[in-house]
Amino acid sequence: MSWEEHVRRVDPYIPGEQPKDKDIIKLNTNECPYPPSPAVLEAQKAYPYEAGRLYPDTEATELAESIAGFYHVPADQIFVGVGSDDVLSLAFLTLFNGGGEVLFPDITYSFYDVWASLYRIPYRQIPVDDDFRIHARDYYDAPGGVIIANPNAPTGVLESVDFVEDIVKHNPGTVVIVDEAYIDFGGTSALPLIDRYENLLVVQTCSKSRSLAGMRIGFAFGSKNIIRYLKDARFASNSYPMNGMQISLGAASFRDAAYFHEICGRVVQTRERSKEALRGLGFSFPDSKTNFIFAKHERLTGREIYEQLRNRRIYVRHWQKPRIEDHLRITIGTDDQMDTLFSALREIVETTA
Amino acid sequence: MSWEEHVRRVDPYIPGEQPKDKDIIKLNTNECPYPPSPAVLEAQKAYPYEAGRLYPDTEATELAESIAGFYHVPADQIFVGVGSDDVLSLAFLTLFNGGGEVLFPDITYSFYDVWASLYRIPYRQIPVDDDFRIHARDYYDAPGGVIIANPNAPTGVLESVDFVEDIVKHNPGTVVIVDEAYIDFGGTSALPLIDRYENLLVVQTCSKSRSLAGMRIGFAFGSKNIIRYLKDARFASNSYPMNGMQISLGAASFRDAAYFHEICGRVVQTRERSKEALRGLGFSFPDSKTNFIFAKHERLTGREIYEQLRNRRIYVRHWQKPRIEDHLRITIGTDDQMDTLFSALREIVETTA
Numbered sequence: 001m002s003w004e005e006h007v008r009r010v011d012p013y014i015p016g017e018q019p020k021d022k023d024i025i026k027l028n029t030n031e032c033p034y035p036p037s038p039a040v041l042e043a044q045k046a047y048p049y050e051a052g053r054l055y056p057d058t059e060a061t062e063l064a065e066s067i068a069g070f071y072h073v074p075a076d077q078i079f080v081g082v083g084s085d086d087v088l089s090l091a092f093l094t095l096f097n098g099g100g101e102v103l104f105p106d107i108t109y110s111f112y113d114v115w116a117s118l119y120r121i122p123y124r125q126i127p128v129d130d131d132f133r134i135h136a137r138d139y140y141d142a143p144g145g146v147i148i149a150n151p152n153a154p155t156g157v158l159e160s161v162d163f164v165e166d167i168v169k170h171n172p173g174t175v176v177i178v179d180e181a182y183i184d185f186g187g188t189s190a191l192p193l194i195d196r197y198e199n200l201l202v203v204q205t206c207s208k209s210r211s212l213a214g215m216r217i218g219f220a221f222g223s224k225n226i227i228r229y230l231k232d233a234r235f236a237s238n239s240y241p242m243n244g245m246q247i248s249l250g251a252a253s254f255r256d257a258a259y260f261h262e263i264c265g266r267v268v269q270t271r272e273r274s275k276e277a278l279r280g281l282g283f284s285f286p287d288s289k290t291n292f293i294f295a296k297h298e299r300l301t302g303r304e305i306y307e308q309l310r311n312r313r314i315y316v317r318h319w320q321k322p323r324i325e326d327h328l329r330i331t332i333g334t335d336d337q338m339d340t341l342f343s344a345l346r347e348i349v350e351t352t353a
Numbered sequence: 354m355s356w357e358e359h360v361r362r363v364d365p366y367i368p369g370e371q372p373k374d375k376d377i378i379k380l381n382t383n384e385c386p387y388p389p390s391p392a393v394l395e396a397q398k399a400y401p402y403e404a405g406r407l408y409p410d411t412e413a414t415e416l417a418e419s420i421a422g423f424y425h426v427p428a429d430q431i432f433v434g435v436g437s438d439d440v441l442s443l444a445f446l447t448l449f450n451g452g453g454e455v456l457f458p459d460i461t462y463s464f465y466d467v468w469a470s471l472y473r474i475p476y477r478q479i480p481v482d483d484d485f486r487i488h489a490r491d492y493y494d495a496p497g498g499v500i501i502a503n504p505n506a507p508t509g510v511l512e513s514v515d516f517v518e519d520i521v522k523h524n525p526g527t528v529v530i531v532d533e534a535y536i537d538f539g540g541t542s543a544l545p546l547i548d549r550y551e552n553l554l555v556v557q558t559c560s561k562s563r564s565l566a567g568m569r570i571g572f573a574f575g576s577k578n579i580i581r582y583l584k585d586a587r588f589a590s591n592s593y594p595m596n597g598m599q600i601s602l603g604a605a606s607f608r609d610a611a612y613f614h615e616i617c618g619r620v621v622q623t624r625e626r627s628k629e630a631l632r633g634l635g636f637s638f639p640d641s642k643t644n645f646i647f648a649k650h651e652r653l654t655g656r657e658i659y660e661q662l663r664n665r666r667i668y669v670r671h672w673q674k675p676r677i678e679d680h681l682r683i684t685i686g687t688d689d690q691m692d693t694l695f696s697a698l699r700e701i702v703e704t705t706a
Contacts, residue, residue, distance in 0.1 A: 001526045003552035004578070006451030006498060012588030018408055026407075035403040049397050050388040052567040052602075054379075055371055055560070082435060085591045098359030111592075118589040145359060173354045199356035207408070214405040214597040225357070235365030236471040238438045239464075244567040245598045249405075 013114040016317050025340055027331040028315040030153075030182075030292050032211035034266065034334075036249075037259040040212070043252035044245075051244055058235070060242040066254035067219055077194065077221055079230045080250075082241055084181055084205035084218030087230075088147075089115050091201055091220070094233040095175040096121045100143030105134050107324060109149050109179065132157050132286045132294075140170035149179040151187055154317065154329040156288030164190040168197045175226070177201045184209035184264050185271070186289035191221055198223040201230075208291055209264050210253050217242075217250040267291050271332045277342045278330075281349055291332045294324075300352055302326040308348045314341055366467040369670050378693055380684040381668040383506075383535075383645050385564035387619065387687075389602075390612040393565070396605035397598070404597055411588070413595040419607035420572055430547065430574055432583045433603075435594055437534055437558035437571030440583075441500075442468050444554055444573070447586040448528040449474045453496030458487050460677060462502050462532065485510050485639045485647075493523035502532040504540050507670065507682040509641030517543040521550045528579070530554045535643035537562035537617050538624070544574055551576040554583075561644055562617050563606050570595075570603040620644050624685045630695045631683075634702055644685045647677075653705055655679040661701045667694055 016029035060080050068075040081087035092115040096102045099122070104112050106125040116123040126138045132155040139146045146167055151158040168176045168190075178190050180202055190202050202221045207213035220230070234241060242250075253260075271288060278285065278295050285295040297305060302325055306318035317329040332338070369382035413433050421428040434440035445468040449455045452475070457465050459478040469476040479491045485508040492499045499520055504511040521529045521543075531543050533555055543555050554575045560566035573583070587594060595603075606613075627646060631638065636648040650658060655678055659671035670682040685691070 001451075003524075003526055003528050004582075006448060006453075006527055007582045008447045008450035008586060009582070010585050010589040012585045013592055015408070015411060015588075015592040018410060029408055031408065032406050034406065036405045040405060041402040044397070044400065044402050047397065049394040052389045052393060053385050053387065053564040055368070055382055055384065055566045056569070057371060058368060082591060082596075083593060085593070089590045094361045095359060097361035098354075100359075114589050118586065171356075173356055174359055175356050211406040213408045213593075216409070216593055216596040229357075229360045229362070232363050232365045233361060233471065235368075236363040236467050237442045238435060239366055239368040240436060240438070240566075240569055243435075243569040243596075243599060246596060 010118050011114065013111045017315060019315065023313065025314045025333065025337050027333050027337065027341065028317045030208055030331045031213050032208060032263060032267065032291070033332070033337065034211055034263045036211045037253050037256040039252040039256040039259070040249045043249045047245060047248055055240050056242060056244040056247060058239050060247045062251045063217070063242065063247045066251035070254045070257065071191065071221070073191070073221055076224050077227055079220045079222070079227050080242060081218045083207060083216040084179070084203050085111060086216070086241070087203050087218040087220050088177070088179065090230060090233055090237070091177055091203070092116065092121060093119050094230055095177070095201065095226070096145045098144050098174065100174070102144040102147065103139050103142045104147045105152065107132060107155060109153050112147055128155070134159060136163050136166040139167045142171050142174050145174040145176065146171055147177040147179060149181065150190070151182045151290045153182060153290065154292070154294050154324070155286055156290045156292055156294050157286045158187045158289035161188050161190050161193070165193055168193060168200050172199065175199050175201060177203060179203050181205045181208060182290035185268055185291050194221050194223060198225055201226055206250060206253060210260060211263060212250065212253060215246055215249060217246055267332050270335050270338055273335070274332060274338050277338070281342065281345050293330050293332070294327050295330060296327045297349070300349065302328055304352065305345070305348060308352070309344060312344045314344055363471050364467065366464045370668060372668065376666065378667045378686065378690050380686050380690065380694065381670045383561055383684045384566050385561060385616060385620065385644070386685070386690065387564055387616045389564045390606050390609040392605040392609040392612070393602045396602045400598060400601055408593050409595060409597045409600060411592050413600045415604045416570070416595065416600045419604035423607045423610060424544065424574070426544070426574055429577050430580055432573040432575070432580050433595060434571045434587070436560060436569040437532070437556050438464060439569070439594070440556050440571040440573050441530070441532065443583060443586055443590070444530055444556070445469065445474060446472050447583055448530070448554065448579070449498045451497050451527065453527070455497040455500065456492050456495040457500045458505065460485060460508060462506050465500055481508070487512060489516050489519040492520045495524050495527050498527040498529065499524055500530040500532060502534065503543070504535045504643045506535065506643070507645070507647050507677070508639055509643045509645055509647045510639045511540045511642035514541050514543050514546070518546055521546060521553050525552065528552050528554060530556060532556050534558045534561060538621055538644050539642035547574050547576060551578055554579055559603060559606060563613060564616060565603065565606060568599055568602060570599055620685050623688050623691055626688070627685060627691050630691070634695065634698050646683050646685070647680050648683060649680045650702070653702065655681050657705065658698070658701060661705070662697060665697045667697055
């Protein structure tokens with residue numbers, strides 16, 4: 001027997017490109033176009049570098065408490081991790097361990113089937129309808145659990161809190177995870193439901209609305225019980241998952257509520273303008289409540305536009321996958337970046353047969 | 354069926370205490386008593402905080418290349434993670450997947466059985482001898498793989514590179530992991546063996562000899578093949594595991610070779626003095642090639658000394674476990690901290706019946 005037969009083989013998730021070239025207009029990975037809060041810079045300057053010699057606080061208390069303060073949730077109902085990917089990965093491992101199929105939509109965050117495969121969790125993908133809507137009844141009595149992104153990605157479609165509750169209520173025997181990475185751009189969080197449903201985990205991130213993708217901070221809300229299970233698994237994997245900088249700079253970000261609201265507002269304003277502009281250029285899209293728009297042109301293929309934009313040094317996200325190959329996921333940038341995008345699209349639309 | 358029946362239940366690892374009180378002499382978690390390299394502080398000051406809005410480099414190239422430069426190993430034979438705990442946890446999941454028993458010593462890093470339990474990997478613990486020595490032949494033809502800490506913790510005992518090679522040579526069909534967290538304090542690394550054995554993974558950390566426990570940076574060396582398997586599993590779990598600060602500050606640390614050698618030398622010097630002092634106080638211990646000493650008193654119990662030191666605000670590590678309950682693991686601090694420890698021990702030894 002070869003040593004390679006002992007290896008767990010997996011197909012990794014393929015993230016969007018991170019070009020090093022600064023003059024590319026980067027609308028491909030849903031980052032925030034504005035810098036992190038100035039409070040983060042202050043925390044960076046104030047961080048006592050000598051503290052680096054000591055292990056960090058295993059519970060990341062300062063960060064958990066600043067999240068608790070912002071959302072008015074007790075700290076023992078909060079779990080933090082190295083980006084929401086880390087939180088979700090651990091949640092798959094820990095909470096979808098029953099052996100039954102976990103349900104999620106066919107068009108959604110493409111990491112879900114990767115985590116399920118990594119941990120050998122059976123799953124079933126349920127088609128969204130032609131308007132990219134998810135139907136709650138498709139998720140009743142799930143054999144192994146449910147994960148729903150709300151708003152969904154890459155579609156941008158938001159469902160209501162009642163919709164989430166409908167799914168949770170019909171799954172008392174399994175865990176329901178709601179991935180709210182994009183909730184801060186116009187959605188209503190399912191957070192209040194955690195007081196009524198012990199089996200609900202609500203996951204959010206600092207990568208989008210707090211402009212901290214580079215710091216890798218994700219978090220989740222749930223019952224004391226579900227959070228305790230996650231922490232047990234976490235501390236059975238890495239007892240010091242968050243470094244001192246993450247804890248301190250992340251905490252500073254949550255303390256600056258005004259800046260958070262300001263940048264979310266600016267993104268939403270630019271998004272609404274962008275919807276008008278894209279419609280005028282012959283694009284259609286499901287209404288977006290996120291920091292991106294999932295748009296399809298009336299005449300040109302997704303691949304064609306994607307490549308022509310790329311030639312003009314504008315990156316958007318495109319998947320060569322059934323049902324969505326003619327769509328582009330366009331991150332909302334600054335107003336200037338979007339104007340450059342619209343000019344480029346106008347040229348492409350006018351000059352391409 | 355309750356949702357809780359879907360939960361993977363685990364017993365977490367219990368790390369050493371991290372007291373917040375600054376006037377405690379903290380010799381309980383093997384941290385370095387000296388600050389990180391001044392180059393780390395420079396990197397912290399220079400880090401462009403605006404970069405926080407963008408996702409970090411998924412491959413942590415700058416960090417991997419600075420490790421490559423220090424060790425003269427190609428970057429594609431290096432894996433980096435959030436502390437060596439993260440690297441080891443992922444290595445257990447990925448490389449010990451064959452279903453056979455993984456072998457490791459009964460007295461060793463107490464996270465090994467936690468990871469095995471978390472991932473449901475069968476394992477067998479092989480007793481070290483009464484001098485805490487490990488015998489290579491006990492690890493020949495391991496059914497599911499081998500993990501050995503060298504130097505071993507908490508014993509501090511170093512085995513030779515020939516010993517490691519003996520084990521690797523006799524396990525062509527499984528993966529052998531050598532955990533070298535403490536190698537920089539007088540040991541010789543098995544690193545050169547990776548060119549000859551495709552199934553060997555050598556794991557190290559920045560937490561001890563580079564004084565960066567708070568930054569959470571671990572790394573591993575192996576064949577291109579074994580590193581690729583680890584990366585595939587990593588990117589199937591979290592595509593951006595290392596944040597921008599970790600990458601940049603960690604890289605700076607590896608570029609300052611002089612400081613690294615200086616602080617390792619100081620720790621070794623203090624350790625050698627400490628051996629003399631401890632012997633004079635009635636302690637015995639296996640010879641240590643680490644930044645700690647695993648000492649037992651000729652008359653007093655481990656628990657007794659541990660508690661009396663604690664009352665004097667000196668923390669060392671003690672386990673109430675068979676075979677080692679009379680030992681204390683004492684981290685090498687500064688010369689001043691050690692002198693305070695020796696005075697306290699003298700008092701305790703003289704006044705305790």
